[in-house]
Amino acid sequence: MAQRNILQFIILGLVTDQPRTGYELTKAFDNDIGEFWSAQHSQIYPQLKTLEAKGWLTHTEEITGEKLNRKRYAATKSGKAALNDWLTAASEPVSGAKDEFVLKLYFIHDQTDARLKPMLTTQLIWHEQRRDHLRKQLATKFPNGADALDFGHFLILEHALHREEEYCQWLQAALAQLPGGMTN
Amino acid sequence: MAQRNILQFIILGLVTDQPRTGYELTKAFDNDIGEFWSAQHSQIYPQLKTLEAKGWLTHTEEITGEKLNRKRYAATKSGKAALNDWLTAASEPVSGAKDEFVLKLYFIHDQTDARLKPMLTTQLIWHEQRRDHLRKQLATKFPNGADALDFGHFLILEHALHREEEYCQWLQAALAQLPGGMTN
DNA sequence: TGTGGCATGTAACTAGTTACATGATTGC
DNA sequence: GCAATCATGTAACTAGTTACATGCCACA
Numbered sequence A, B: 001m002a003q004r005n006i007l008q009f010i011i012l013g014l015v016t017d018q019p020r021t022g023y024e025l026t027k028a029f030d031n032d033i034g035e036f037w038s039a040q041h042s043q044i045y046p047q048l049k050t051l052e053a054k055g056w057l058t059h060t061e062e063i064t065g066e067k068l069n070r071k072r073y074a075a076t077k078s079g080k081a082a083l084n085d086w087l088t089a090a091s092e093p094v095s096g097a098k099d100e101f102v103l104k105l106y107f108i109h110d111q112t113d114a115r116l117k118p119m120l121t122t123q124l125i126w127h128e129q130r131r132d133h134l135r136k137q138l139a140t141k142f143p144n145g146a147d148a149l150d151f152g153h154f155l156i157l158e159h160a161l162h163r164e165e166e167y168c169q170w171l172q173a174a175l176a177q178l179p180g181g182m183t184n
Numbered sequence C: 001t002g003t004g005g006c007a008t009g010t011a012a013c014t015a016g017t018t019a020c021a022t023g024a025t026t027g028c
Numbered sequence D: 001g002c003a004a005t006c007a008t009g010t011a012a013c014t015a016g017t018t019a020c021a022t023g024c025c026a027c028a
Helices: A007-017 A022-028 A041-053 A077-088 A100-106 A116-141 A151-176 B007-017 B022-028 B041-053 B077-088 B100-106 B116-141 B151-176
Strands: A057-063 A069-075 B057-063 B069-075
Touching: A007 A022, A007 A041, A007 A057, A007 A069, A007 A077, A007 B100, A022 A041, A022 A069, A041 A057, A041 A069, A069 A077, A100 A116, A100 B007, A100 B151, A116 A151, A151 B100, A151 B151, B007 B022, B007 B041, B007 B057, B007 B069, B007 B077, B022 B041, B022 B069, B041 B057, B041 B069, B069 B077, B100 B116, B116 B151
Parallel strands: none
Antiparallel strands: A057 A069, B057 B069
């Protein structure tokens, strides 16, 4: 995690698509891209300053009402070049996607352990909700399947959904293997 | 990432299964649990000291040959209690499993973008290797399917494999949707 | 007039990575 | 004698989280 600073390229990518404020960038992590990266505003605002100092971003001030002003950031030419460099560089495939719950399971050795059923059930409920939510998102945003002009977005939403589907199937299969099987 | 300190519980779990040295703990992250968590020895050795200071671990010294000695750590009673507390506590399901490659895709809007094919192909090769490796692992470690006495381990290996299978299928489907489809 | 959302920032801290550093053992 | 692996540690740094802090705007 140290050192790569991937966040800066995500910000660069987002403001290249359309100029945004820090607040809007923060919100972006609540939506689709939040499936694959997260960041708080306390990390985003300082990063915007750093990127502007690097000359990769510029901002213009906007005023709403009497006083409220926000800074809308856009990528400079060199910022766009940096984004392109990142996109075309080889990405080491992610190896250790961290998952606390799965680790817990690893330490439960006995198939008859009473803790298994509630643990698996709780996770299943959560991931089913997430799966259903993603299904709706996909149906809403891409009602006709792949969009040739927003293809990457379509792909990652599909991937997020399939990932949740796999998670649910795995948990269901695990529950079915518990003593008593699907009947308890 | 700040604050939860999940690593301490993983160490606690590993040494509870069997007493281990710092070196052995480091190696453990190269195997199955590395699919869901990673840690370097520079993080593990200080953590072992902290856990011993907390009274959750104790160590005994072993000597190999003339001088080389290693510290073998075991969980104390309170360490085992802390492990159990962690295992039984509700785990917030993981939300943002970070994946740099997927984020890059998000910023490629045009289905005809020439960068797509090499990007997807490179990833596919990597994940196919990982998938094949996991298949072999599963077949070697659990030739008869689920093991009632190492059930958690079996479950997480299965999950790791299914996850890679999903990843490969998704990448293959993405490649097939590229202009020219499966023929180029 | 008050609540929820818009908007921006800083401070203090923890987790995790990379690099530095040293030495012993095993086997060829 | 040399290389690979076993074995343990520290230092310097970056990334990311949580909490603190402030103020405006729209709407009911």
